[in-house]
Amino acid sequence: MDINTDKYKNITRNLEREMINLNPIQRGGILPTESKKIIYEYWDGYSVCDYCSGRLDQIETPPINEFLEDMSKFLGMDITRPTHGARESKYAVMNSICKEGDYVVLDGNAHYTSYVALERAKLNYEKTDIEEYPTFRVIPESYAEKIDMLEDSKKNIGLILLTHVDGNYGNVADVEKVGKIAKSKGYPFLLNCAYSAGRMPIDGKKLNVDFIAASGHKSMAASGPCGLLSINKKYEDEVLETSKVNVLKELQMLGCTSRGIPILSLMASFEHLIERVKKWDLELEKTRKVVNELETLGFKQIGERPRNHDIIRFETPILDEIAEKDKRRGFFFYEELKKRGIGGIRRGVTKEFKMSVYGLTNTQVDYVINSMKSIINELR
Incomplete structure (x- = not known):
């Protein structure tokens, strides 16, 4: 039987080691x-x-x-x-x-x-x-x-x-x-x-x-x-x-x-x-801060207000506008975040996206907010 198994060797994933992961389906599952x-x-x-x-x-x-x-x-x-x-x-x-x-x-x-x-x-x-x-x-x-x-x-x-x-x-x-x-x-x-x-x-x-x-x-x-x-x-x-x-x-x-x-x-x-469940109020504080700060960019949070959970869904017409003139089209946001060491946002998404900062430090949360602000301000 001739099967080449080289493709199964040395499979790697560096998202958690090298980047801040904002994927809401993964934030609660990150291992200590x-x-x-x-x-x-x-x-x-x-x-x-x-x-x-x-x-x-x-x-x-x-x-x-x-x-x-x-x-x-x-x-x-x-x-x-x-x-x-x-x-x-x-x-x-x-x-x-x-x-x-x-x-x-x-x-x-x-x-x-x-x-x-x-x-x-x-x-x-x-x-x-x-x-x-x-x-x-x-x-x-x-x-x-x-x-x-x-x-x-x-x-x-x-x-x-x-x-x-x-x-x-x-x-x-x-x-x-x-x-x-x-x-x-x-x-x-x-x-x-x-x-x-x-x-x-x-x-x-x-x-x-x-x-x-x-x-x-x-x-x-x-x-x-x-x-x-x-x-x-x-x-x-x-x-x-x-x-x-x-x-x-x-x-x-x-x-x-x-x-x-x-x-x-x-x-x-x-x-x-x-x-960590004892600190749920602190998680909500971080989440609500993200909403308040990013809505100044033209993002719109969808779902109940104020946030009572760490999952955030944004409508992002400003990203759509930038994608119309950027040669990378809908992939620009993903690529700009990656340059800044941030992952977990789906590639090619500009109309809306979901994110979570659950478990991140306040410093990391500020970095995420400032990174998104810089991307919008530089490219709009």
Whole structure:
């Protein structure tokens, strides 16, 4: 067999080492030094299973079992399991507590993986309303309206799903209001925390949620793919049902999930997560400063105001104007940022872009702001 494997050797990535990364899907997943060290110890395939007696969540060395108990406390829930990501967590809930053909009532800002998960579980959906441009906020009262509509039509509702923070606009949904509606109507409530748990404080019990789907690689400083599913004890028997063939293995987890570096890097980052969510107010201060400063250039922030999350979406007509006369066209902004050691903004984007300064120092934030100002002032 003649296969040239040279192209797979010496693959490199220097974005984090040499540049300031503004990609909002990555800012919450950047590993602290202690997590990078543990990768060296566990980079072999099944190394996490050296002392496994049959199930990942019960492993004592390394202390995965204790970590999951502590993570439940951190999230204000009862029971936690590792998964490969928030999408797998959502699917596990849908596939276990819903019946084929049931409806999932979900918000108008729901991530595509929520739809993929419910399709895979052979469910239907009803999408709630959101506010129009430029805020695009979830309207909590729309949940009650959609539930009433489905009930009047004799449709079976299996689950209420809300995206805590959406990836398009960075809006923070009113979880408590939606939770009260779900509870009053008697339906289980799943909160997608892919962009919130690990970045900002979360307390599932206070928020009235039954399930939390979290992402380790998006928001918990873990090497992906890694996620968590936290549940209330009320749903333990349904969601964590075990196999009839191998009574130790949980069906929705397909036995075991995140084996190796992902779960160990998340464990190593746990202290870092606990400390950084205490500084959420400081993160919001930096984010709001970026909005205030860059809007002086003609950028327009889209989504709720003031910012309650680090994801920022800008409309940028001034970049469009510059692209019309710059020989690099739409690539000028990316190239100018790169010259200044800044990455994470998509190449060729001029009409709008998303960014985040989560975890950056104040000095770095000022540098980003001043760099963008200099680019606009030099080229406009």
